[in-house]
Amino acid sequence: MSAAHAERVHPDIIRQAAQWMMRTGDAPDAATVAACTQWRQADARHELAWQRLQGISQDLKSASGGYVSAPTAGQTILRYCDQRSRRSAIKWMAGGLALGTLGWMGAREGLWDGSTVYRTATGEQRVVHLPDGTVMTMNTDSAVALRFDERQRRVDLRSGEILISTASDAAGRPFRVKTPNGLLTPLGTRFVVRQLDDSRGATRLAVFEGAVRVDPSARALAARVVHAGEQAEFDGRALPPPAPSEEKGPAWSEGMLVANRMRLDQFLAELGRYRPGILRCDADVASREVTGAFRIDDTDKALEVLAGVLDLTLRYRTRYWVSVGRA
Template identity: 30%
Template sequence: MDPSDARRPPADPLDAAAYWFARDSGGLMSAAERSEFDAWRRADPAHERAYREMLDTWALTRAVPDHKLRPLLRPAAPERRFSPGRRRLAWGVGATACAAAAVGLASPGWWLASTLPAQRYATARGERRRVDLEDGSVLTLNTGTQTEVRYTRSERRVTLHPGGEIMLDVSPDASHPFIVDTEIGRVRVTGTRFNVRHDGGQMAVAVESGSVEVIAGPWWNGQRVKLPAGYGVRMAGGGETVRIQPVDVATLTAWRQGKTVFNDTPLAEVVREVNRYRAQPIQVAPALARVRISGVFDVDDTGAFLKALPALVPLRVQPRADGGADLLAR
């Protein structure tokens, strides 16, 4: 997580009020934060009202025994209906719990984390990383991936930036959908295992187990498709019709075991994939670009890939001074 994010309050006034209350009550505010807090209260009457409600709610809950307060902190069942007054009280108790957590007075579950800033996770080129999330879900990040994870009171959300790829094992929770956002589209689930890749101006989704909903295009004119296990989509976000098709998920996600698999694949495409794991790229001569190869290669040792190529294709490997290599016809 970027340390500078630790002092950024949420945009929603209610969430921000709980955030500032937690910082203040826990004795965590610096002088600079105190000035920022005062400016936030003056900036909008809604901010001051939200903070006053936070104070009033806290004053009330201090008088409630802990064994009576704890049941109120549980998430409401999806079908339960609240009147506006009760909904306000439910927010107040939930926000107070967030504040109490900051000063050691409660032990919130992951769903109380709406006042926390986004958690950022990244991998360097050639690196893979497993991230265990607070709700029990697991992210596995492939090479050169940047993500942000945020929980709110109603959903779990991951933003996948261009150039990245993640495998998600989502912990089931029907009341808090899990959403993966990219610039091309988004994926919505409640519990499943699936892979999302976002690079080259495209988004590709492959489902290993369960099912997902893929949404492409703008919210006012988007396409929605359901993907069951063993199926996938690839889309560029240009408004074209999204078509699902069977996919070999094990092959597509072999990177989790440090492998990449090719079956009668053009050499230019093979090299483009291998370059994702290299500090310096391999260049392919135009005459070799369409030559097709098959094989399983180790992404952690791309040098072995270069050594194996001359036995598969009539070419020579010309090392470059920068650490890269050129593939030239013999």
């Protein structure tokens, strides 16, 4: 965010966003959700503050193992805002000091339970070399907790997406990836795991080398093995048979978003993972199909190319609020 944009995010707006976070809590009624949406859409600065606070809320949840309610996160952020000067609050919103600045529930590294937390920001990717030689590549807006001790090597995927290339372990400790929907045990492999943020909250697994055993959290579901060239998507209710996958690796690890006859609204949802703010399209163009490869390190350029190919127009309310429609 530029200094000019940061200067326009007044601390009062930050406080309002935190108050809305508290009000929309864990089980808000329809009227409250509608009122919050109206507040967010009333001013682009409202949406900027809301998006930033949502990211910080995820930091808190990741640090605590996912047991921080939205009202608690809102109260903590509001209390922090009230203790800061206007200049500090602006710096906080612009610079993303997040978990380290809040100073509670543990630091980014070495939480009280012995785990280590890593997080990427929107649009950021990060390669982490784990103590056993395993390489973990984190995609945009992802959070993991590492639990390595004398008995186990475990990665808890809190949110987002990771690519794992496993290494052998001299001590013979099993390597596992845990998600809210199950436990994944790779068998000398390379694979990607994504925790979806849709209404199902499903886990998506794609295997490129070796195989991965999936043990669902739901006891009624039987375990499955997903082999190289296969992918599977499962949640707390179902673990369907794996489906074929022709990918040799995730395109995002090469800095690309590849679409093959993808609906425009779905494409924008994927591209929106790599940029802050709102990215949406008009209903009358949502079903248009997108095919091509787009750079994710320059989403503005990707949108320009998209608009040119599909004869669309881009309406920028701000840098962080973009609507796509007919030319």
